[in-house]
Structure formats: structure tokens, C-alpha cells
Amino acid sequence: DVKVTQSSRYLVKRTGEKVFLECVQDMDHENMFWYRQDPGLGLRLIYFSYDVKMKEKGDIPEGYSVSREKKERFSLILESASTNQTSMYLCASSPPGTGAFYGYTFGSGTRLTVV
């Protein structure tokens, strides 16, 4: 019954490394999102995509980029990892249009530690 899959549960990377976080959904959703979750700050939107090849910046895009070559896959890229990017990263998807009002389906998250 897995619907949104994030490739890694835990990652440890070194400062300056290029990091790829992968997310795949099997619900044929148009919309996909990347959030980071930090204690006391809640969920903050990094990037989102409403269609293949399309991307939009969220609230905190600095230091990140994304790729959406196929509808089911949305990748988050940390170009040069820094310690302040240590966080829980959550991918989500939703149907198009008003589907967002009915909630997102989230993956289980990737806990990234940058040392």
C-alpha cells in the first residue's frame, strides 16, 4: 500500500557534497512537493511541481534545486550540502486542481545529517 516512496530513510553526507533525494509516487498525481521539517519550525516548502518539467520555488529554495523528468518522480538536489541543511525532508503529492484541498500524501521522510 506504499504510495509515496522516498529512497532513503537516513543519510549522512559531508559538507560540500552534492546530495540527491529521490521521491516516487504511484498515484498518478500531477502535483509534487518537497518540504523540510525542523523542530519548532514545522514544515517549510522548498520546491513544488505541478507538471513534468515544471518547477516552482517555495518558501526556502536557497541551496536546493529539483528535477522532474517523469510524472511519478521528483528529485531534490542539494548542490553543496551544508550543516544547516541537516533536517528531515518530506516529499508529498496531491491530485491536480482542487485535489490539494483534500490533503497531501506524504512519504516517510529522509533524515539527512550533514557533517
Place this chain on the structure above:
Amino acid sequence: QKEVEQDPGPLSVPEGAIVSLNCTYSNSAFQYFMWYRQYSRKGPELLMYTYSSGNKEDGRFTAQVDKSSKYISLFIRDSQPSDSATYLCAMSDNYGQNFVFGPGTRLSVLP
């Protein structure tokens, strides 16, 4: 002021207690209100969804929205240890472009 504020918790209650979780918000354009539940080491999952003001009940859970006060609540009756999780409120305007989560309240229900 943050756009959405939520009681920080953590909140510990005995099994069987009635739990009240609350959020306040500042943007009067919000029309859709949601509650997500997040278990440890899992992603959030949608628990309840309401539109505009009023109440919505689903089993032991009741969501309440008071748009005039910009205040939403989630009530859990007869709380169970399995309800122990972090609860996040979320809200959106009519166009779904402005979708905001609260920071979450961690709840522990003690047997």
C-alpha cells in the same frame, strides 16, 4: 507573527481523557482547514478536512473552525495510547496556492 500558530506542547494526558488541540491563524483568506497526524519516523497523514466554519465529526475526532476568531480546534474523545503522535494543522485559501502548515503539537496519551 507567524501565519499559523499552534500550541507547542508537548501535551501528556491519561488514557480516556478528552484532548483539545488548537491553531490560530492570521490570513482571513484561508477557507480549507486540515488536521494531519504524524507518528514518529513517519510522514504526516491526513486526519480530517473541513471547509469554512463549523464542526465536522469522525468517530472520536471532531474538527471545529471559527473563522470569525481565526481559530481551529481538533478534539479527541476517549483518547488512546495509539493517538500518541504529533498533530499538525494546515490551511489553504480557495485557490490552493497558499497552503500552510502549523508547527505541530506532540501528544502523548499515557496508559
